[in-house]
Amino acid sequence: MGSAGMFFQHLMNGLTLGGIYALIALGYTMVYGILKFINFAHGDILMVGAYIGLFVFDLLRGSSPLGPWWIAAFFIAMLVSMVCCAFLGMLIERVAYKPLRKGSRLAPLLSAIGVSFILSNGAAWLFGTHSRKLEYPFDNSPISIGSVVITPHQIMVLVVAVVMMVLLKLFVGKSKMGKAMRATSLDGETAKLMGINSDMIISLTFGIGSALAACGGMLIALDYKVYATMGTMIGLKAFVAAVVGGIGNITGAMLGGFLLGLLETFGVAVFGIPQGFKDTIAFAVLIIILLVKPEGLLGKVEKEKV
Amino acid sequence: MASVSKKTLLKIDGIDVSYGSINALKNVSMSVDEGSIVALIGANGAGKSTLLKAIVGQEPLVSGSIEYDGEVLYSVSGSSNGFGGGGRCHGVPTYDVVKKGIALVPEGRRVFADLTVEENLDMGAFMLKDEALVKRKKEEMFDFFPILGERRRQKSRSLSGGEQQMLAVARALMVSPRLLLLDEPGLGLAPLIVHEIFSKLRHINREDKVTVFVVEQNARLALKSSDDGYVMENGSIVLHDKASALLENEKVRAAYLGE
Numbered sequence: 140m141g142s143a144g145m146f147f148q149h150l151m152n153g154l155t156l157g158g159i160y161a162l163i164a165l166g167y168t169m170v171y172g173i174l175k176f177i178n179f180a181h182g183d184i185l186m187v188g189a190y191i192g193l194f195v196f197d198l199l200r201g202s203s204p205l206g207p208w209w210i211a212a213f214f215i216a217m218l219v220s221m222v223c224c225a226f227l228g229m230l231i232e233r234v235a236y237k238p239l240r241k242g243s244r245l246a247p248l249l250s251a252i253g254v255s256f257i258l259s260n261g262a263a264w265l266f267g268t269h270s271r272k273l274e275y276p277f278d279n280s281p282i283s284i285g286s287v288v289i290t291p292h293q294i295m296v297l298v299v300a301v302v303m304m305v306l307l308k309l310f311v312g313k314s315k316m317g318k319a320m321r322a323t324s325l326d327g328e329t330a331k332l333m334g335i336n337s338d339m340i341i342s343l344t345f346g347i348g349s350a351l352a353a354c355g356g357m358l359i360a361l362d363y364k365v366y367a368t369m370g371t372m373i374g375l376k377a378f379v380a381a382v383v384g385g386i387g388n389i390t391g392a393m394l395g396g397f398l399l400g401l402l403e404t405f406g407v408a409v410f411g412i413p414q415g416f417k418d419t420i421a422f423a424v425l426i427i428i429l430l431v432k433p434e435g436l437l438g439k440v441e442k443e444k445v
Numbered sequence: 446m447a448s449v450s451k452k453t454l455l456k457i458d459g460i461d462v463s464y465g466s467i468n469a470l471k472n473v474s475m476s477v478d479e480g481s482i483v484a485l486i487g488a489n490g491a492g493k494s495t496l497l498k499a500i501v502g503q504e505p506l507v508s509g510s511i512e513y514d515g516e517v518l519y520s521v522s523g524s525s526n527g528f529g530g531g532g533r534c535h536g537v538p539t540y541d542v543v544k545k546g547i548a549l550v551p552e553g554r555r556v557f558a559d560l561t562v563e564e565n566l567d568m569g570a571f572m573l574k575d576e577a578l579v580k581r582k583k584e585e586m587f588d589f590f591p592i593l594g595e596r597r598r599q600k601s602r603s604l605s606g607g608e609q610q611m612l613a614v615a616r617a618l619m620v621s622p623r624l625l626l627l628d629e630p631g632l633g634l635a636p637l638i639v640h641e642i643f644s645k646l647r648h649i650n651r652e653d654k655v656t657v658f659v660v661e662q663n664a665r666l667a668l669k670s671s672d673d674g675y676v677m678e679n680g681s682i683v684l685h686d687k688a689s690a691l692l693e694n695e696k697v698r699a700a701y702l703g704e
Contacts, residue, residue, distance in 0.1 A: 315567065322557045322568045329555040332501060334572035336573040
């Protein structure tokens with residue numbers, strides 16, 4: 140394989156992984172933008188999303204043979220999972236975060252860590268500690284395009300991730316509710332004066348972020364299986380991606396996600412280190428980025444409001 | 446003095462507001478007649494902004510009540526012990542105040558910096574459901590403040606202070622409020638711009654019958670533009686008269702008009 144071929148191969152692998160990180164990072168960054176709060180249970184919502192997707196997909200495809208129905212079933216399962224997780228996210232916010240909003244800023248943070256444990260332990264208790272396989276809804280044998288080998292799964296991940304991000308950008312940029320979300324994130328007090336109910340906007344934000352996490356959870360589960368703690372490491376990495384991109388900034392989260400995915404893939408390829416240490420290279424680069432630009436790539440320096 | 450019997454639009458009755466142990470407002474009573482312009486003047490930290498915040502529900506009352514158009518917006522229930530404590534403030538949440546026809550132009554303009562001029566106006570019209578009406582109101586605003594029309598697609602952070610103030614006023618006018626509250630619209634702006642803003646306020650009041658209640662440090666301009674005036678010191682109203690009478694008042698002239 141030529142070096143150009145190798146480059147594109149790593150690029151594809153990195154973009155696929157990065158697309159998933161980006162989907163998950165969006166939830167962290169949107170919630171932070173509105174509430175200045177890190178939802179540490181976000182990674183576990185992704186896990187719940189993967190479980191729901193797995194169960195619905197298995198139920199729908201039943202014993203039918205691999206075919207077009209499987210693809211339809213997979214996307215129906217994804218939709219169900221996204222809707223369920225949207226409601227789960229809103230419920231968690233209402234029950235575990237909202238009552239603590241007026242107190243110390245650490246209280247909701249601790250509550251989020253608690254919710255994270257409840258979700259992952261709850262899943263282990265209900266579904267067992269073994270990992271389950273989410274079947275590919277298609278034949279995932281690699282396709283060769285020139286010297287680049289690409290799997291149908293990678294194509295699906297990229298297409299779904301890009302479609303979700305474009306939809307989100309359109310929603311936030313053009314719709315009335317999206318504008319109200321940005322207004323609330325910029326200045327919640329003043330947004331209220333316009334008649335914008337910030338509780339409703341906060342719910343909406345949690346709903347959208349959790350739905351995107353469910354989507355990302357299902358996409359990653361195809362390659363990495365479904366288990367109760369699957370969201371921990373991915374969630375942490377997506378959080379880092381959001382911070383590196385500039386937390387609170389939606390485009391930044393997308394950028395940070397793709398960057399982290401690419402760093403992981405190219406880190407292994409360029410430095411020739413064992414696969415198991417790929418995080419070391421990726422995180423070292425991210426630390427350097429933050430040392431140079433502490434507010435993140437697209438973040439703004441926070442000004443204290445009087 | 447006030448011989449013409451006009452309808453009272455806003456009635457504030459003996460309100461107290463406190464920040465912790467500090468009493469920001471002490472037994473404040475005042476009223477704003479429908480169709481008038483009323484100015485509230487006073488030094489920095491006198492409690493003027495707090496009063497406006499209380500009207501839109503951003504600060505809870507410790508005692509007293511606020512009525513708008515004959516409807517109680519906030520009142521303190523429970524055992525008020527007469528020493529500014531004990532009760533609990535009930536009332537309309539801030540995001541519902543605008544639906545009553547009250548719009549506030551907050552201190553420091555507070556335009557949504559990363560939103561364009563037009564998007565800021567869209568936010569001002571958030572409670573309106575009729576898209577055609579929103580469009581019409583925006584064009585009205587662009588006619589009234591031509592500079593905003595020229596800059597409609599610009600992020601509002603790129604506007605000058607005066608332009609941002611006009612945007613803040615236009616944003617508040619999107620819902621065609623009956624009562625427009627303004628918190629220091631002249632703060633930090635060049636005198637020429639401040640005059641322009643006050644002339645716009647008089648125009649809105651005269652042509653669109655919007656009642657205006659303005660808090661302002663530029664006492665002379667505020668009183669010259671107003672029908673009624675109140676003077677606040679240390680959280681209490683110390684003077685109330687026709688604005689023209691206050692301009693002649695010895696005490697006001699010495700303390701607020703620099704004469």
